[in-house]
Amino acid sequence: MTGPIDWKFNEIVRTTEQLSSLDRFTWEEANRARTFHQTFDCYRETPLASLPRLAEHWGLGGVYVKDESYRFGLNAFKVLGGAYAIGRYLAERLEMDIGDLSFERLRSPEIREQLGEITFVTATDGNHGRGVAWAAAQLGQRSVVYMPHGSSLTRLEAIRAAGAEAEIMQWNYDECVRHAARMADEHGWVVVQDTAWEGYEAIPEWIMQGYSTLAIEAIEQLRALDVPKPTHVLLQAGVGSFAGAVTALFASFYGEERPAIIIVEPNKADCIYRSATAGELQIVTGAMDTIMAGLACGEPNPVAWQLLQDYGDMYISCPDSVAAKGMRMLGNPLGDDPVVISGESGAVTAGLLDHLMTDPQLADAKDRVGLTEASHVLLVSTEGDTDPSRYRDVVWDGMFPSFARS
Template structure:
């Protein structure tokens, strides 16, 4: 693939209701509202900004463009805490034989609750953001965390995890093998895995994590409705294992049915497992292998979450694989806004959606794609910047390099 180019698969079956097999009830409005109500009880909870970049929208020849900025999430510079905290909350509620409705994050911190629970160690594999979220939640609740990072992970992200008091290290494994290491050691030492991907016998916690991510969708809908807007026409979602993308896709599909926004999935070319699965088109998830080298560390995953994949398979309209420079372009666009637009500090995994829509709208080679995806001058597009500058050195290199 040449610099600045993308590969794609259009899902012509996405709008054929009879072809769907997956059920979305676990991502219904009621379930997501329950997750959001749990998050509302956190000290300092505020919905993250949904920023309308009107000048950029006009420049790209569309009606509206919104950037949901997750760099403001609980001071952790990324969205992952929504999934990790909710899954840990659900896990502890189950352990206490209590409904999550009756608990708050604050109540789980109490000495009485901690005495009932005893000492618990949570473990996970991560590029940085998810591991930091698990470690932060464990620390807040007086519990322990052990975090494994794949080779090539940044020292800055490791340091951020270590700062929570967790045990953490960069392994010589790729992401998927680091997940297996966490699962093996959990079994060996009696720890509990908090991972946003699923496998045989491990599906409940990944589903809870996806419900936690749904808080983003609920916030967006509330923010747009205050502006008198029912919904976006299009949503661009980045995918690693597909849990985040599947959560937002599932929420909107459950909320709006056949009237849901068109959804575009985007991945890095070296770790495009969702794109590969869509390309093979046998309905099954397919892995990519190797070192998974990409600057989009949060998306450097080779094996799809089967729960997320089934949702994306049945409901998403297109799947894109793109080179790293598409994400770099997105970072620079958001960091250097047109006059009148707000600056957004977005990391490599957060900015790839902006990079993609900019490329599609400004390169004549992709006019047929715009037509197929109904991206016209009336398009109202939502992009979710899932992280800020979680690797400051990389962010600076992209801006200054």
């Protein structure tokens, strides 16, 4: 393993008045997004895999993995945010409510003529850009995608195949975000990015609301398994928008009975962990060359960070080997547990949970967050094998081993 696993427990107690408002992340707002997603012909609820043999191995009451590799045929959850944000943006342009607009109506010739040509631009490691490209193409619109240095050529070609003009730049992710914003200003394009800055808040919020679709699906699926609620939820964070959205919905829906929220990041791009440790927003710079490309973000979304600061319980920074172990464990299950094909960013929470439950050096962290034989833990595999070659490097060939070889 390269590097330690660092953790920070949130010991700050805030009054209700001090906590961030959850008004924009209620069940009603999340269901509004899901209702829009349900108008897509390709909408299917993604499966929730129950892993009882793995739970028994770890000494837990239950382990459940929301498998987003089935989302819209795009192998990742990100399209939920991009598609909903584009839908909301077009609804605003049409001066209509998103509840009155199906995906099919938005792509109709009369609506297309009314809107004219719009170019959507974004920065991405792959999954978000592919989702934006797909949604824009489905609606007859143009998209431009910028990818950071070191991005996968496989993911680049997948974005182009989805309909976007895409290229890999010589910058890191956050610099690509700034470039996308500059291009939008120069050309009159529309930025679809899941991080916010002054004067750019609405679209990132819509993206976060779009992510909530998977959370309400998971809540309903757990109930169908006679699990009233998860006791713990592990969420991976890049800029924090996905983690912030799911955290906010669970806090809103369950109130004081909400599950413990554990935020997990790569140690080369751990801006949320560093912010939690410092007590204020922190930025990570440099190449951020982690295997977890979808999480290689150095600047937190300030809206998401505030939610995670207020409602998160533990923040963890871990090396790439943790994600690699999670990939191998989910892809090679115990007994009759189902197989989950999970990519680098998707599997890190599974790898981290293994360390929490088996590593004596993390016993204090395990105790502080209350993981016991009565715990029912929800994980989200946010992507499948979006880079098949890298997936095989890890799962077949043992790249990023979990232990030091002699």
